[in-house]
Amino acid sequence: MTIEGAIGVFDSGIGGLTVLRTLRKSLPEESFVYLGDTARVPYGNKSPETVLRFSRENVAFLMQQGVKFVVVACNTASAEAVPVLQEEFPVPIVGVLEPGVRAALKATENNRIGVIGTAGTIRSDAYQKRIRELNPKVKVTARACPLFVPLVEEGWTDSDVTRMVATTYLDDLRDEGIDALVLGCTHYPLLRDVIGRVMGDSVTLVDSAVETAREVRRALEADAMLRSGGTPDLSIYLTDVTPNFTEVGERILGDKIRDVRLLAV
Amino acid sequence: MTIEGAIGVFDSGIGGLTVLRTLRKSLPEESFVYLGDTARVPYGNKSPETVLRFSRENVAFLMQQGVKFVVVACNTASAEAVPVLQEEFPVPIVGVLEPGVRAALKATENNRIGVIGTAGTIRSDAYQKRIRELNPKVKVTARACPLFVPLVEEGWTDSDVTRMVATTYLDDLRDEGIDALVLGCTHYPLLRDVIGRVMGDSVTLVDSAVETAREVRRALEADAMLRSGGTPDLSIYLTDVTPNFTEVGERILGDKIRDVRLLAV
Numbered sequence: 001m002t003i004e005g006a007i008g009v010f011d012s013g014i015g016g017l018t019v020l021r022t023l024r025k026s027l028p029e030e031s032f033v034y035l036g037d038t039a040r041v042p043y044g045n046k047s048p049e050t051v052l053r054f055s056r057e058n059v060a061f062l063m064q065q066g067v068k069f070v071v072v073a074c075n076t077a078s079a080e081a082v083p084v085l086q087e088e089f090p091v092p093i094v095g096v097l098e099p100g101v102r103a104a105l106k107a108t109e110n111n112r113i114g115v116i117g118t119a120g121t122i123r124s125d126a127y128q129k130r131i132r133e134l135n136p137k138v139k140v141t142a143r144a145c146p147l148f149v150p151l152v153e154e155g156w157t158d159s160d161v162t163r164m165v166a167t168t169y170l171d172d173l174r175d176e177g178i179d180a181l182v183l184g185c186t187h188y189p190l191l192r193d194v195i196g197r198v199m200g201d202s203v204t205l206v207d208s209a210v211e212t213a214r215e216v217r218r219a220l221e222a223d224a225m226l227r228s229g230g231t232p233d234l235s236i237y238l239t240d241v242t243p244n245f246t247e248v249g250e251r252i253l254g255d256k257i258r259d260v261r262l263l264a265v
Numbered sequence: 266m267t268i269e270g271a272i273g274v275f276d277s278g279i280g281g282l283t284v285l286r287t288l289r290k291s292l293p294e295e296s297f298v299y300l301g302d303t304a305r306v307p308y309g310n311k312s313p314e315t316v317l318r319f320s321r322e323n324v325a326f327l328m329q330q331g332v333k334f335v336v337v338a339c340n341t342a343s344a345e346a347v348p349v350l351q352e353e354f355p356v357p358i359v360g361v362l363e364p365g366v367r368a369a370l371k372a373t374e375n376n377r378i379g380v381i382g383t384a385g386t387i388r389s390d391a392y393q394k395r396i397r398e399l400n401p402k403v404k405v406t407a408r409a410c411p412l413f414v415p416l417v418e419e420g421w422t423d424s425d426v427t428r429m430v431a432t433t434y435l436d437d438l439r440d441e442g443i444d445a446l447v448l449g450c451t452h453y454p455l456l457r458d459v460i461g462r463v464m465g466d467s468v469t470l471v472d473s474a475v476e477t478a479r480e481v482r483r484a485l486e487a488d489a490m491l492r493s494g495g496t497p498d499l500s501i502y503l504t505d506v507t508p509n510f511t512e513v514g515e516r517i518l519g520d521k522i523r524d525v526r527l528l529a530v
Contacts, residue, residue, distance in 0.1 A: 039315050040305045045418070050304050050505040053529070123508075147426075150415040153310070161412075161433065164426050240315040243388075264318075 001068045001091060003225050006031035006233065007216065008062030008070045010055075013041035014238075014245070015149070015186030016073030017252040019096065019209045023071065024234075024255075026213035027220075031233040033065045039239035039265055042149060043076040044118020044185070051120060055081035059089050061263065065235070067091065068225055071216060075100075075184045075208075076118050079126035092219055099215045100182050100208030101130045107180040107204040108138065114173040114203075115142040117184030118149070127184055141176045145169045145185075152187040158194060166191070166198045174199060182206045239265045266333045266356060268490050271296035271498065272481065273327030274336045275320075278306035279503075279510070280414070280451030281338030282517040284361065284474045288336065289499075289520075291478035292485075296498035298330045304504035304530055307414060308341040309383020309450070316385060320346035324354050326528065330500070332356065333490055336481060340365075340449045340473075341383050344391035357484055364480045365447050365473030366395045372445040372469040373403065379438040379468075380407040382449030383414070392449055406441045410434045410450075417452040423459060431456070431463045439464060447471045504530045 007030050009020050014036050024032065035058055037043075043051050055077045062070055070093040072078045072085070078095025086093050104113045115127040122144040131140050148169075151162050173181065181203050183189055189207045196205060220226040238245065241262050249257050272295050274285050279301050289297065300323055302308075308316050320342045327335055335358040337343045337350070343360025351358050369378045380392040387409040396405050413434075416427050438446065446468050448454055454472045461470060485491040503510065506527050514522050 039311060039319075041310075045306075045507070046304060046505050047507050054304075146419050147412070147415055150412055154411050161426060161429050164429065168426065240311050242310070242312050 001066070003068070003227055004230070005066050005068035006033045006235070008033045008035070008065065008067030009073050010035040010037070010058040010062060010070070011073040011186060012043040012076065013038050014249055014252060017249060018186050018189055019071065019073035019212060021253050022209040022213045023216060026217060029227050029229065029232055033062060033067055033235045033237070035061060035237045035263070037239050037265070038242065042118065043074055044120045044149070045146065046120060048080045048120070048124065051077055052081045052084060055085060056088070057265065059085055059093065061237070063089065063091060069216065069220060071212065072096065073186055075186065076120040079121045079124040092223070094212065094215055094219065096208040096212050097126060097130065099211035100184065100206055101127060101134065103208065103211040104180045104182045104206045105131065105135055105138070107206055110177065110179050111135070111138045112176060112178040113138055113140050114176065114178040114181040115140060115184050116145045116169070116173070116181065116188065119144045119146055121184050127182060139176070141173055141178060143169055143173055148191055149185065149187045152190050157190055162191065162194050163198070166194050170195065170198045178203060180204045180206055182208070184208070235259070235261070237261045237263045239263050266331070268333065268492055269495070270331045270333035271298045271500070272334045272336060273298045273300070273330065273332030274338050275300040275302070275323040275327060276338040276451060277308040277341065278303050279514055279517060282514060283451050283454055284336065284338035284477060286518050287474040287478045288481060292482060294492050294494065294497055296492070298327060298332055298500045299502065300326060300528070301501070301503045302530070303507065307383065308339055309385045309414070310411065311385060313345045313385070313389065316342055317346045317349060320350060321353070322530065324350055324358065326502070328354065328356060334481065334485060336477065337361065338451055340451065341385040344382070344386045344389040357488070359477065359480055359484065361473040361477045362391060362395065364476035365449065365471055366392060366399065368473065368476040369396065369445045369447045369471045370400055370403070372471055375442065375444050376400070376403045377441060377443040378403055378405050379441065379443040379446040380405060380449050381410045381434070381438070381446065381453065384409045384411055386449050392447060404441070406438055406443060408434055408438055413456055414450065414452045417455050422455055427456065427459050428463070431459050435460065435463045443468060445469045445471055447473070449473070500524070500526065502526045502528045504528050
C-alpha cells in the first residue's frame with residue numbers, strides 16, 4: 001500500500017460510476033480501479049450472507065491491484081457488509097452509508113429524515129440504526145423502492161409510469177413531513193427530478209456521493225496518503241461486459257472509457 | 266443415467282418454479298431436482314457469454330445429481346445457451362423456446378406472431394429465427410419488456426402502474442394485428458390478466474410450460490426412460506436463499522417446500 005496506489009471502488013454494477021465520477025472530480029490527482037460486479041447485479045434483492053460473500057471477493061480483488069483505499073459505492077453492500085469488511089481487510093474501507101447519514105443529519109431542521117433504497121438496504125435497518133445512534137431525537141421513515149433501479153435502467157427517468165411509481169412509494173414519506181431524504185442507492189440521483197417533484201421543494205435530497213468524496217479526502221490527508229502530481233490512471237473491471245456498456249458507462253461517468261477488462265467470477 | 270434418476274430443472278431464479286409445477290402435474294411419478302441461480306439472477310440483462318457460462322455450471326451441477334434429463338426453464342438461457350449445451354453434455358436437454366415456438370405456430374391463424382421476453386431473449390433473435398425457420402410465411406414482432414419481472418417481484422400484478430407499462434410495451438404488437446403472443450419469460454404468465462386485457466380476446470397467450478411438459482414426456486417415452494411407481498422426490502437448490510423464499514416459492518409451486526439447500530457459486 002503506497003501513496004502511488006490507486007483508490008479501489010466497487011459496486012454491484014455500473015451505478016457506482018456516479019460515485020466514481022464525484023470521487024475523480026474531488027480527487028483529480030488520484031488513480032482509480034473500479035470493479036462492477038455486473039455478472040451478479042443486483043445485490044439489493046439478495047441475502048445479507050451472499051452480499052457479504054460477493055463484497056469480500058470484490059475487496060480481495062481490489063487489494064490484488066495494490067489499492068491504498070477502498071470505497072464501497074453500493075448502498076446495499078455499504079449497509080450489509082462494510083463493518084465486517086473493515087475488520088477483515090488491512091486497508092481503509094469506507095461505504096456510502098456513513099457519509100449519507102451525516103449529510104442527512106446536517107440537512108434536517110425538523111428531525112424527520114426519510115431513507116429510500118433497495119429491499120436489502122432497507123431490510124438491513126443500517127441507515128435507520130445509524131441515524132438514531134447519532135441523534136436519538138430524529139424520527140426515521142424508511143421505504144424500499146425496488147422498481148426505481150429497473151426504471152432507470154430502462155431509461156424511463158422522466159415518464160408517467162415513473163411519476164406514478166414514485167408517488168406510490170413516496171406518499172407515506174411526504175405525509176410523515178420529512179425535510180431530508182437520503183437517496184440510498186447509486187441509481188436514485190438519476191431520478192432526482194421526479195423524486196423532487198413528488199416530495200416538494202421543502203425536502204432536501206441527500207446524494208451520498210459528494211459527502212463520501214469529502215470523507216475519502218479527509219481520510220487520505222489524515223494518513224498522509226494523498227497523491228500529488230503524476231498522471232492519474234483509471235482501470236475498469238466488470239464481471240460481465242454487455243454489448244452497450246461503453247455507451248451507458250460513458251454517459252454515467254461523464255468521460256471517455258478507453259479500456260474495460262473482464263473479470264470472470 | 267438410470268430410469269430412476271430425477272429430471273433436472275434450472276432457472277436463473279425462482280420464476281422457473283412455474284415450469285416445475287407444470288412438469289410435476291404432467292409427470293407425477295418422476296423425481297425432480299430444481300436449481301435456481303438466485304445469487305446471480307437475473308440472466309436477461311447479461312451478455313450471451315455470461316449466460317452460457319452460468320448455464321454450463323448449472324447443467325454440470327445437475328449432472329452431478331445424476332439427473333436423466335435436463336429442462337432449461339429460463340427463457341434467456343433457452344434462447345442463448347441450449348444449442349451449445351446440447352452439444353456439450355451427454356444428457357438430453359430441452360429448453361422452453363422450441364415448445365413455445367411450436368405452440369405459437371399451432372395457435373396462429375393469420376400468421377402474425379408476437380414474442381415478448383427479457384432484453385437478452387429478444388436481442389438473441391432466437392425465437393424470431395426459429396419461428397421463421399419453421400414457417401417462413403409468419404411475420405414475427407418481438408418486444409423486450411424489462412420491467413415485467415421487477416413488477417411481478419414487487420407483487421404489482423394488477424396495478425395501474427402495471428397496466429400503464431403493459432400498454433406502453435404492447436401497443437405496437439397490438440397494432441401489428443398479431444393473434445398469438447408468446448409469453449417468453451417464466452414470470453409473464455403471472456401477468457396473464459393484464460397482458461390479456463391490453464391485447465384483447467382475439468390474441469392467444471402462449472405459455473411454454475404446458476407444451477414443454479408434453480415434450481419432456483414424449484422424449485422420455487421415446488427413450489423408455491419414463492419412471493412408473495415408487496415415491497417421487499423433490500430437491501430444491503438455490504445459490505442464494507433470501508429470507509422470504511419459502512413463502513414466495515410455495516405460492517409459485519403450489520405445494521409445500523420442505524427443504525431448500527444452498528449451493529455456493
